[in-house]
Amino acid sequence: MAEDTDDRVYYVISDLHIGGDEQLEEIEFRGELLDFLGRLERTDENTELIINGDAFGLWEFTTVEGIEKFEVLEETYPELFDQLRATGENVDITLLPGNHDHELAAYDEYVDRFAEYNVDLVPEQSISRRVGEQVIHFEHGHQRDQNNRIEDWGNPHATPLGYYYNTLITSRAGQLSNRGRYNWLKDVQAVTPTERMPVWLFSKYFYREMNPVLRYSLVPFLLLFNISAILAILAGLDLTGIWSMPVERTTAFLGQFGRAGTAVWFLLAVNVSVAGLLLLIAVPLHLIRRDLRKTIDRFGIFETDLTVDPEAPYEEAAQEVFDERPETTIFCYGHTHRPTLREIDGGIMVNTGTWLKRLHRRDGIIGLLPPVFYPSYQLAAARISPASDGVAVELEQFTKPSPATEELTWTERFFTVGREPELDLPDRYVVDDEKAKQPKQPAQN
Numbered sequence: 001m002a003e004d005t006d007d008r009v010y011y012v013i014s015d016l017h018i019g020g021d022e023q024l025e026e027i028e029f030r031g032e033l034l035d036f037l038g039r040l041e042r043t044d045e046n047t048e049l050i051i052n053g054d055a056f057g058l059w060e061f062t063t064v065e066g067i068e069k070f071e072v073l074e075e076t077y078p079e080l081f082d083q084l085r086a087t088g089e090n091v092d093i094t095l096l097p098g099n100h101d102h103e104l105a106a107y108d109e110y111v112d113r114f115a116e117y118n119v120d121l122v123p124e125q126s127i128s129r130r131v132g133e134q135v136i137h138f139e140h141g142h143q144r145d146q147n148n149r150i151e152d153w154g155n156p157h158a159t160p161l162g163y164y165y166n167t168l169i170t171s172r173a174g175q176l177s178n179r180g181r182y183n184w185l186k187d188v189q190a191v192t193p194t195e196r197m198p199v200w201l202f203s204k205y206f207y208r209e210m211n212p213v214l215r216y217s218l219v220p221f222l223l224l225f226n227i228s229a230i231l232a233i234l235a236g237l238d239l240t241g242i243w244s245m246p247v248e249r250t251t252a253f254l255g256q257f258g259r260a261g262t263a264v265w266f267l268l269a270v271n272v273s274v275a276g277l278l279l280l281i282a283v284p285l286h287l288i289r290r291d292l293r294k295t296i297d298r299f300g301i302f303e304t305d306l307t308v309d310p311e312a313p314y315e316e317a318a319q320e321v322f323d324e325r326p327e328t329t330i331f332c333y334g335h336t337h338r339p340t341l342r343e344i345d346g347g348i349m350v351n352t353g354t355w356l357k358r359l360h361r362r363d364g365i366i367g368l369l370p371p372v373f374y375p376s377y378q379l380a381a382a383r384i385s386p387a388s389d390g391v392a393v394e395l396e397q398f399t400k401p402s403p404a405t406e407e408l409t410w411t412e413r414f415f416t417v418g419r420e421p422e423l424d425l426p427d428r429y430v431v432d433d434e435k436a437k438q439p440k441q442p443a444q445n
Contacts (some may be wrong), residue, residue: 009045010129012382014052014140014334015354017100018077019069020060023186024174025076029355032379032398034079037087047091048129052334052352053098053140057189059166060100060174066156067109081117088118095121098335099142099150099162106156125153128328131391133433135328136384137321141335141351144313148335165194182208184407187375190357192337200359203370207409219369219411310336314351315344322346329431330393332382339380339395341426348429350393353380357403360421372412375403378423387430394428 013036018027027033040049061069074081087093095114097104104110105123114121126139142148148162170189177185184204191200206215237243255261318331322345329347339353359373377400384393404413404420 007046007386008129008131009047009383009385010050010131010136011040011047012050012052012138012332012350012352012384013355013380014098014352015054015337015356016051017054017057017060017189017354017356018080019073020057021062021171021174023177023183024057024060024171024189026186027077027080028357028403029377029379029400030080032400033355034083036381036398037083040091041083041087041089043091049087049091049093050127050129050138051093051095052138052332053096053142054100054334055095055098056101056104057166058101058103059163060171060189062167062171066103067107067113069103070110070113084119085117093119094127095119096127096138096140097121097123098140099145099148099160100166102150102158103156105154106158123154131384132386133327134330134391134431135325136330136332136391137318137325137328138332141314141333144317145335169197180209182407184208187357187359190359190375191373192359196361199361199371200373203373206370207372207412215411310338314349318344318349319346330384330391332384339378339425341393341395341429343429348393348431350382350384350395352382352395353378355379362416362419362421369415372408372416374416374419374421375407376421376423377402378425380425389434390430390432392428392430395425397425 016029016033019025037049040047056069056073058069061072064072084093095104104121111121111123125143126137128138129136142162143150145162148160150158150160152158166189173185173188177183179185188197188200191197238248253261314331314333314336321328321331326346330350331347332350332352334352334354336351337354337356337358338351340349340351342349355377357375358378359375362372362374379398379400380395381398382393383396384391386392408416
């Protein structure tokens with residue numbers, strides 16, 4: 001049921017993913033979160049804070065079970081829980097389970113333990129709230145994701161595909177992260193979509209873990225690969241006697257520079273030889289890859305993908321909610337870690353993003369260098385409030401400096417100059433009361 005409130009303001013955050021094994025226990029946004037909660041502790045507005053799923057990374061705890069995880073959270077983050085208690089004395093705090101912390105819906109003890117900190121844990125899949133003539137629908141969003149859907153809601157033994165990914169890969173990364181040259185492996189939980197993880201691992205190996213001598217010896221070849229591929233073709237034309245002019249002129253030009261020209265010629269010769277070999281094997285490898293993919297598709301081995309579409313299932317879900325409950329005009333969710341505010345027929349979709357670090361893939365400016373995964377923070381809270389002509393929705397951003405300077409090598413920064421991600425949040429949007437009253441278009445098949 002939607003609660004009747006006339007002037008209440010709702011702040012919504014999600015996907016904090018607090019907690020986990022070893023290195024995963026670090027909260028990189030601790031200061032910003034405490035400041036936000038402290039601000040709500042002092043506000044004069046009639047406010048409710050809704051934490052819309054995945055507040056905690058309970059899947060990433062592999063050494064304790066059940067309610068013991070709450071005790072670990074209490075011991076690890078006393079400052080956070082004290083602030084929740086203080087904030088909850090001034091504003092209502094409502095906590096919904098997500099997939100990573102679905103266990104909150106599986107043990108009744110969690111409700112009582114959170115109540116001690118003035119947090120109202122609602123172990124349901126969704127809730128709603130009324131603002132004037134309109135209603136907001138809140139859900140985390142994982143039930144729209146076939147790889148993280150909890151079929152038996154409230155079952156403590158529910159283990160969708162995403163559970164195994166996080167317990168076997170993410171938690172293990174937290175245990176091993178500090179063994180690297182830089183503590184980077186724990187950021188695996190920020191890699192989205194998950195299909196990019198192999199590329200991300202190779203990228204971090206190349207830029208962080210590879211022996212520096214080996215890396216810098218490879219850089220000239222990788223940078224010159226595009227040129228070398230062209231030269232390899234020209235060299236082939238020269239050897240077959242079809243066209244010798246380019247090779248003859250290059251030889252004559254470099255010969256003017258003595259030993260320096262000879263060194264450049266030697267480097268080009270090595271690059272051309274390797275590039276030529278790669279070009280020769282590229283054709284059969286491409287054919288083999290195509291045939292292998294056809295075989296995999298035929299057997300349906302990869303029929304279940306770990307990647308969730310960030311748009312389509314949620315637009316369909318929002319449309320379904322709007323059609324079934326016409327007074328509902330705002331569909332608020334999380335899960336995909338992408339802050340968005342988008343209008344569809346009958347209302348708007350609001351995604352509150354994540355407070356985790358985000359990694360943006362950026363290809364190098366030239367050559368075959370591995371892509372760079374540019375780190376950033378886009379900490380946001382949705383603010384939903386009454387307006388004179390309807391309901392206002394905006395994403396409020398909390399500034400946190402980019403970690404790129406500390407986390408990217410100079411090589412990564414150099415080859416992505418001018419390709420830094422632009423992190424703009426959508427503009428404020430007002431859902432007009434009159435528009436909300438209009439009959440909604442029937443769903444298209």
